[in-house]
Amino acid sequence: MADELSVVRTVGASPWIVSDELWERIEPLLPGKERRFRYPGRKPLPDREVLCGVLYVLYTGIQWEYLPQELGFGSGMTCWRRLRDWNEAGVWQRLHEILLAELNAAAKLDWSRCVIDSSHVRAPKRGIHTGPSPVDRGRAGSKHHLITDGHGTPLAVLLTGGNRNDVTQMLPLLDAIPPVRGRVGHPRRKPDSLFADRGYDHDIYRNCVRERGIVPAIARRGTRHGTGLGTYRWVVERSFAWLHGFKRLRIRWERRADIHEALLCLACCLITLRQINSLC
Structure with missing residues (x-):
């Protein structure tokens, strides 16, 4: 064998x-x-x-x-x-930081902007970080919250209940970006700007992003489509397609949140490794 x-x-x-x-x-x-x-x-x-x-x-x-x-x-x-x-033991987090440092050393991380979004998945067995889904008849579900660089490389991922508002995870996602080494100077963990859809439109959070030295580019509710922000936000949708290409992540079968989070982080590592291989 x-x-x-x-x-x-x-x-x-x-x-x-x-x-x-x-x-x-x-x-x-x-x-x-x-x-x-x-x-x-x-x-x-x-x-x-x-x-x-x-x-x-x-x-x-x-x-x-x-x-x-x-x-x-x-x-x-x-x-x-x-x-x-x-x-x-923190293996997947450290592996992700190592892979991000390799991309950063090759100048293949786009720090000029980051993009955030979320995706809902069913959780038939319930467990921690599940909640009634607002889009699936109140059935138990969870949300994957993802932040990527301008090229769609995953920088951090979080797991919450399906009933959590997206905007509440904006600042935790920014805080979850690890210090990325690979270049001369201090490790970087802050983008220049942050792109998000209307689900993140809240002036309080927009001001919090500005206080961190990040320019918010968040679509406002009530405005017409075609603002042009979608030309930058589409990369996170593609990243979710990559993430949910791993079939175990399409439905949350694990009752334990830490096991599902481990699989999420491992999938982000594999996606980042693909980005490194594309440089060859």
Whole structure:
């Protein structure tokens, strides 16, 4: 089975097979686990193969308990626990910062503007950060709040209940942008301007954005379409299409918010890695 996985990894036929370039960035971030000297138990599966199982769930949307063990990924609970532990250790956040720094070093992050938006997903099993959806007959749902640079590269993502107003997450999204290194000087975490649709039209929040030294470009309610802001805001819609191209994120099946957030952050890392690969 290991030989089969190595062949597929080389060919790159399956997106859930961890590539060498991705593994080189992730491996130093994974927390080590010491085995007990007495009664060490069964030898744990290699982290790389378990990560393949996590990616398999993320790409296909399959339930954890139905993860096919014949592919060599281990059981679904093994992958679930490893994902939980890696998320608690901050692996995905640090990986995202490393990838953003690589893009920034190549001058491929557009700090002249950032774009924010949200997308609603159903949450049949409910859990933390769910709420009655205003667009789906009051059924339980969650919202993905995303902020991207001017090219559509994800900078930060947040999870809230489906009944939360978009404008309440404007400032938390700005605060969630990590300090991005890669260039001479202090790490950057603030764009020059912020673009948003009418759902974020509120003078109090607009003033808060100005106080941070960011120029707000937010559409006002009641104005006609065709203001021209859509020519800049479309990149975040494309980013949501990329994000929800991972089938596990189209519906929130996890009751635990931290597991869904881990999958969200991992998906943002994979999208950012694609942006890096497009430079080659």
